Amino acid sequence: MFGVGVARDSVLQAPVVSTQWFPGHMTKARRAIAEAMPSQDVVIEVLDARMPQASANPLLTELRGQKPCLKVLSKSDLADPDVTQRWLRYFEHAESSSLPASQVRAIAITTQKPAETRARIAEMCALLAKPTRGRKTARAMIVGIPNVGKSTLVNTLAQRKITQVGDKPAVTKAQQVVHLTTGLTLSDNPGLLWPNIEDPREGLCLALGGAIADTAIDYEAAAQFGADYLLKSYPHLVQSRYKLEALPSDAVGLLEEIARRRGGLRAGGRLDTHKAADILVHDFRAGALGRVSLEHPPSHAREGV
Ligand SMILES: Nc1nc2c(ncn2[C@@H]2O[C@H](COP(=O)(O)OP(=O)(O)OP(=O)(O)O)[C@@H](O)[C@H]2O)c(=O)[nH]1
Numbered sequence: 194m195f196g197v198g199v200a201r202d203s204v205l206q207a208p209v210v211s212t213q214w215f216p217g218h219m220t221k222a223r224r225a226i227a228e229a230m231p232s233q234d235v236v237i238e239v240l241d242a243r244m245p246q247a248s249a250n251p252l253l254t255e256l257r258g259q260k261p262c263l264k265v266l267s268k269s270d271l272a273d274p275d276v277t278q279r280w281l282r283y284f285e286h287a288e289s290s291s292l293p294a295s296q297v298r299a300i301a302i303t304t305q306k307p308a309e310t311r312a313r314i315a316e317m318c319a320l321l322a323k324p325t326r327g328r329k330t331a332r333a334m335i336v337g338i339p340n341v342g343k344s345t346l347v348n349t350l351a352q353r354k355i356t357q358v359g360d361k362p363a364v365t366k367a368q369q370v371v372h373l374t375t376g377l378t379l380s381d382n383p384g385l386l387w388p389n390i391e392d393p394r395e396g397l398c399l400a401l402g403g404a405i406a407d408t409a410i411d412y413e414a415a416a417q418f419g420a421d422y423l424l425k426s427y428p429h430l431v432q433s434r435y436k437l438e439a440l441p442s443d444a445v446g447l448l449e450e451i452a453r454r455r456g457g458l459r460a461g462g463r464l465d466t467h468k469a470a471d472i473l474v475h476d477f478r479a480g481a482l483g484r485v486s487l488e489h490p491p492s493h494a495r496e497g498v
């Protein structure tokens with residue numbers, strides 16, 4: 194039997210409290226963002242391309258107010274490319290935002306194409322950010338949830354390592370202002386979550402994607418959610434990654450199969466599903482399964498032609 198207290202069909206009812214995480218530096222970060230906001234010309238909101246909705250922090254939407262916004266779908270090399278294109282069209286439509294269409298742009302980026310990232314960000318900032326109050330150069334604030342690639346983006350734009358990056362949440366602990374040779378002034382900010390992630394599915398997406406500290410999540414619930422979703426939406430990727438002749442019928446079956454194949458056998462022949470959960474979560478985060486999107490734009494949304 195799988196997991197501790199996680200029944201086969203209960204993953205979406207997993208306790209929401211298991212994905213709440215709002216350490217002290219986030220309270221300070223929220224304050225710093227609010228203080229710096231009035232002097233900004235554009236807000237660059239970094240979203241995880243695999244989950245653009247779950248990774249959109251409602252606190253940041255509130256703090257941003259009516260500022261022009263560039264939505265940057267990061268890690269697009271890990272996301273399903275067709276789904277990412279649909280998200281871009283969705284975000285560029287006025288009904289997806291409280292801002293007029295001319296004030297919102299969306300692009301997808303990846304560290305695999307740094308020159309393209311620099312060119313697109315420069316182009317979009319020129320469109321959206323009009324320097325105000327007699328300043329000659331524009332100011333852009335980079336915000337988003339933890340671990341989405343904000344600091345990586347700053348380093349890409351600066352073409353040198355100015356900020357620390359790492360594959361875990363809450364690497365950046367304080368705001369950092371950077372002056373680019375192109376004239377743009379950027380601020381990198383700590384990743385910000387919100388105190389109550391009410392939607393259990395969004396909480397599980399964030400946990401699976403690595404936005405919440407591993408110590409604060411129900412690791413096995415996140416793995417079970419991922420296994421269930423992957424089996425339904427990307428069965429061929431699951432089959433090829435774990436070299437399965439036949440697909441297991443459910444998430445628990447998949448985790449048991451992973452345990453069987455990856456040395457997850459405990460004394461007495463018991464399957465180590467903790468280890469299997471760890472393997473699946475890390476495979477998802479590293480893109481080892483292939484390109485996967487956890488969310489699709491709302492189906493009723495009108496998309497561009
Ligand atoms: N595959 C892939 N990984 C990326 C990309 N951009 C960033 N990463 C990785 O994502 C991880 C987090 O990057 P950071 O730049 O530290 O993220 P952050 O948003 O600044 O995180 P916090 O400071 O913790 O809020 C690092 O391991 C990066 O190498 C990308 O385009 N593709």
Ligand SMILES: [Mg+2]
Binds near residue numbers: 344345364365382383
């Ligand atoms: Mg950072």
